[in-house]
Amino acid sequence: MPATEADQESVLRRYAAAAEDAHAELTALDRHSGDGDFGDNLRGGLRAAVAAFERSGGPAFGVLGTVFLDEVGGTSGPLLGLLFTEIARALESGADAAAWAEGAAAGLAAIQRVGEAKVGDRTLVDALAPAVDALRAGGDDAFAAAARAAAEGAARTAELRARMGRASYVGDRVKGRPDPGAVGVALLFWALATAADPAADVPSPVPSL
């Protein structure tokens, strides 16, 4: 039977493990289009969040959000912190797909207000927006559908030219490989789907390089 709930501590731990595994690929992707620190930032932030969670025991995504907002470098770190913080707020009232959808949608809205990126600008929004749509559509398969939608959205960024951020300075040269921020967000939804159902059939969003 498909999972109807996903426990946030389990999602955090799976996300942290996935960021360890994907560190080399994320770093390589970011060297291609940015300053190469995204793999470090995502892995370092998740490590720090797991450690802080184990010390404080607070809601996992509340801790995760604060760590990314306060401590993680780059522009994408604090932007992800907004997403995690909104998810934490939504999870105060449940852990089903509707609660995750509400949090992810609020996070997407906050990121777009701050970062001014739209779908198609080759940013993490390209993975987050389809994942939100899939979660909102609900159904038995919502978590796995969100993971697939995020992975597909991240993969599609390989065909996009950047309009925002540092990658915009290098024009068409970034094409051919996906945006590391989008892949990093897709990893969150991969972790969500596998935390809800360890047997879920969801592809890894990390490209083999």
Place this chain on the structure above:
Amino acid sequence: MTSSAPFHPSDGDPVPPSLRGFARVHADLVELHENPAHLVARHRAPGRRVGLVSGGGSGHEPMHAGFLGRGMLDAVAPGKVFASPHNRQILEASRKAAGPGGVIHVVKNYTGDRINFGIAAERLRLEGIEVRRVLVDDDLATDSADTATGRRGTGATVVVEKLLGAAADDGLGIDELAELGAAFAAASRSLAVASRAQTSMHTGRPAFELAEGELEYGVGIHGERAAKSIPRPSTEDLVDRMLDEVIAGLPAGPDEVVAVVNGLGGTTLLELYGLHDLVAGGLERRGFALAGALVGTFAPALDMAGFSITLTRMRPEWRTWWAAPAVTPAFPRTAPRTTAEETV
């Protein structure tokens, strides 16, 4: 190191010791908090309901901390040299500055500042604090339809912070202030020129070289080169050309302006006052009334040799806000404190 290397303490980042020195000398007006770095004004007008917060990279002193105090800003978040402050600095500054009506962020238009102030604003909203943004984007040299980023924020910031501070002291609400702030910024345009780049903190040499007899025309305040270099005209012709361009860039309205002649860090007051004589005369000849003027170094780019001219087209109802007292470390017109002053 060459002899022009700056006199920073030898130990790394020059910003923290500078903030400490600033807070020591102006201890009656400001309070420094470290980790994350932010400064808070000690006094505010009793009628002010909305806090004003600004911030941005360092290297532009006295902006912004010099404008902390009664009649202007309530708190500021200084970043590293030429780098946006972290959202945590802005968040802490805003928490302390927020009044019962919330807090307004005065943000110069740079991508990093927009994002970091935006993240802080989202966090403040989650805490139940109302936030609005006033974006300053006065630099004509970056007025191009080709870029999505828009005009940079430069010398008009001091005018916006002065007018908005006085309006906030009148007890206006957050939406009125946000609208006014946007109107002040929209009524302002600036243009800057440089004859020598700022000294690089790393090499002790000019950050870029200018050919003999050339001038950077339309230079920014972060050490970036201007889009063009021009053969250096006479100072009179230069001011005339700049005035024509700034006036042409202003929106329509009454022919009354506030003028700012701002040094970029390596320009003497001897020069700046002489430039203002040309600016004031040029405005007169063009039929403009001068509602107010500032001459000095307010928004420099470290020690760049150069200056900017800012004009703000004033509406009659703004005059009292320009004339209102400001008790800050760096705004040049101050007034004695009143007994009704409230300490925060």
